[in-house]
Amino acid sequence: MTVDSPVPDSSGAAAQSQISISYQHMEDRLLLRIACDGRDSRIWLTRRMVKNFFQARDKLYELLEDGQYRDPAEKAIQDFKEEAAMHQADLSIPYHADGLEPFPKDGPLLAVKIKFTPLKNGRIRLVFLNPDDLEAPFSLGPSDFRMLVHLVTEGMAKAKWALEPAKAGMADGPSGVMH
Numbered sequence: 001m002t003v004d005s006p007v008p009d010s011s012g013a014a015a016q017s018q019i020s021i022s023y024q025h026m027e028d029r030l031l032l033r034i035a036c037d038g039r040d041s042r043i044w045l046t047r048r049m050v051k052n053f054f055q056a057r058d059k060l061y062e063l064l065e066d067g068q069y070r071d072p073a074e075k076a077i078q079d080f081k082e083e084a085a086m087h088q089a090d091l092s093i094p095y096h097a098d099g100l101e102p103f104p105k106d107g108p109l110l111a112v113k114i115k116f117t118p119l120k121n122g123r124i125r126l127v128f129l130n131p132d133d134l135e136a137p138f139s140l141g142p143s144d145f146r147m148l149v150h151l152v153t154e155g156m157a158k159a160k161w162a163l164e165p166a167k168a169g170m171a172d173g174p175s176g177v178m179h
Helices: 047-064 072-088 142-159
Strands: 002-005 017-024 029-036 039-045 101-103 113-118 124-129 135-140 176-178
Antiparallel strands (some): 017 029
């Protein structure tokens, strides 16, 4: 599952990039690949990390929407926006990492933490960290984040993980860390 989307680089500048999620049966993990900043960032997402990601999803939507997503009744609107973002995505393009530097060089980063911070330009900066605190950062706007959520949901279904992408109480405040 690949989406071709203008994912901004770590400075926030938009660049034509791709996001890909695939289920790796032998690892029982999702492999998230993001082509941006001239590199092919490869990140392992375990079942636990995906569960935590979905527990923070609604808080992240709220941060992206500048606090407009507070009422549970607004979920239908968020679902509609996610569907609209997916209609704009080109899922037929295969993921291409030709000419990109693999990051990390020795194989995918095993994410054990995700930090998120809202940016002044309306994006959210996501930083995946491994046990040694090696970082894989990138920032996403609202439609790109919705596309990522959709791809992770598809990957979760393919993995047959019995996870509910439901709301959960996250720490209050404009930034957080998921373990």
